[in-house]
Amino acid sequence: MSKQAQHWEKSRGLLLITLAIWFVFSIGIFLFGAEMNEVTGPFGYPLTYWFTCQGSLGAFVILIFWFANRQEKIDEEFGFSERGDD
């Protein structure tokens, strides 16, 4: 397999993991919104309510930075990283 194909396979693997986490925070937990809201979440808010105000939103921010770092590692591994700055 060529270097490029291997790089793409790894990138696709990372995409699938990222989308799986995204699915949990954007869709998965809201399938059980009513049940989960009975539980007390962080800072004392009802759990589902907290996810809609802060939890899911914050998780997306962290997820994107995590994804960007992992993708950079993959690029470096195959020598595809760009020189220079952000």
Next chain:
Amino acid sequence: MIKGNFIDNLPKVYGIYTGGFLAFIIIMSIAEQMGMTAKTIGICFVAFTVAIYAIIGYLSRTAQADAYYVAGRQVPTVFNGMATAADWMSGASFVAMAGGIYFKGYGYMALLVGWTGGYVLVASLLAPYLRKFGCYTVPDFIGTRYGGNLTRFLAVVVLTVASFTYVTAQINATGTIASVALDIPFQYAVYVGLVSILLCSMLGGMRGVTWTQVAQYIVLIIAYLLPVFWISNKMGAGFFPHFMLADEVARIGELEQQFGFIKNSAADLANVPKGLAGITKAHSAVNASPWAFISLALAMMMGTASLPHVMMRYFTTPSVKAARKSVGWSLFFIFLLYSSAPMLATLSKLSLIDPSLPTGIIGKSIAEVQAIDWYQNWNQANLMFVSDFNGNGTLELNEFFMGGKAVVLATPEIAGLPYVISGLVAAGGMAAAMSTADGLILAIANAISHDVYYKIIDPKAETAKRLVVARVLLVVIGFAGATIAAMEIQGILGSVIWAFDFAMSGLFFPLVLGVWWKRANREGAIAGMALGLISGAGYLIWVRTGGSGFLGITQLTFGIFGSAVSLVAMVVVSLITSEPSAATQRMVDEVRVPSGKSILGKQH
């Protein structure tokens, strides 16, 4: 004071700017103490900030195509994040979002999840690859990847339908704020708003818009957060509201139990002024079915990833790597405002309905409420209304009505904050609406000037001529938007949500599959864009004209139907026609490698 390259000095330049703005707020509050009238303060805030944006717009003037279209591709990640956040957060986010949460609670908060979760799709599926491609506009990518003028043209059509739906709402919002702050009739205020918008983008294109949007983000985030923190402290709810409002949320739940949601008769409701609503939904309880919540969130997420004015912000970063990081920063800056909106809604609601607080009006006598100063002001502005339906002389929860905008606009005054805060909020709302309108008008004008005029009509046109065409289009589209906005056809929020649905119907799958599915070809893309947009629009018209809809897809989520049709059409048509040429397939391989030269040249 500032030496050397502008880009290297950005933190310093915007640091001084932020300090200057804070100093301006302090000067205004001193002036208020010395007797400056509320009206003058409002005018000062709007005029001062708009003048600054105009100066930045003038300083950013350019005659180069890559500076005009993609800000020379040298915007650092953090600053591009701020610019994107301002581009993204519209007048609706700023003025109407907290109000929506106040009235509809959980069901409405699907928008918070949708308008943030979409950025995960932007970062992982699209932005880095489109940056590598090196396009100027979104149709530029579609046209080059799939080949042919028809694909390019269809992409411009979808972009224009979606962005134009959106931009009228934004010009409307600038008009509303300008008319209140400057005290002029709405029909003229709309054009004042338009001129302010064009001042930012006319001379510098994307470069001018980028640096004004950063400035606008700073104003809007200060204008949103300062009142939230101040009100929370003043009410004794906690010095950091985001972590400390659990008791207040629980208290609202108790009060809801105590008052109950009494349904008003249609005859009673007929007396309530148009646009005002009462509290009829639980604040923090789950009040929507899982599908209603998820379908709305999903439509907004896919729409986010298809809206060209957002995507084109990531064409301005120096590298592919920077584009990815920049999406993270964008969402971080958006998160700061979005996570504060539910807190503002909570504080606003509790301060109004809790009888044990001095500001609470429920349970007071109607005459007493009608005598309150702020009630009279906002009643006159047509944003508050009380009526004694049951004739017991006391105000009940179901007898109090408010406009959605009042949550952001009136809460500072209700909580007893000085008027300078209201002036600040007006400047923030203006910044939010202007920055989004600028991004949208520029997206449309650039697509038409670059993709239709230069790429299809006159490929030999010189740069100077292309930029003249781009600027003329900017003005024409701006005026068209303002003219429609002046007619006041639909509410701010409805048309914003439609824009997302239109964009996802026509563009989501052609964009995503263009990168992720090599087999996708021209015929498939044409079918996907055309059938997606037509079926989405058809569904909207059907539901609007009394159709029942299916699968719980409403007029707010019609993009789910449109994009499903688009996906099926694109896959089926691609598979029954021949696969893309070897050159196109090589191009897709090339896009997937982050390093190396971009597909399209620096100047094209």
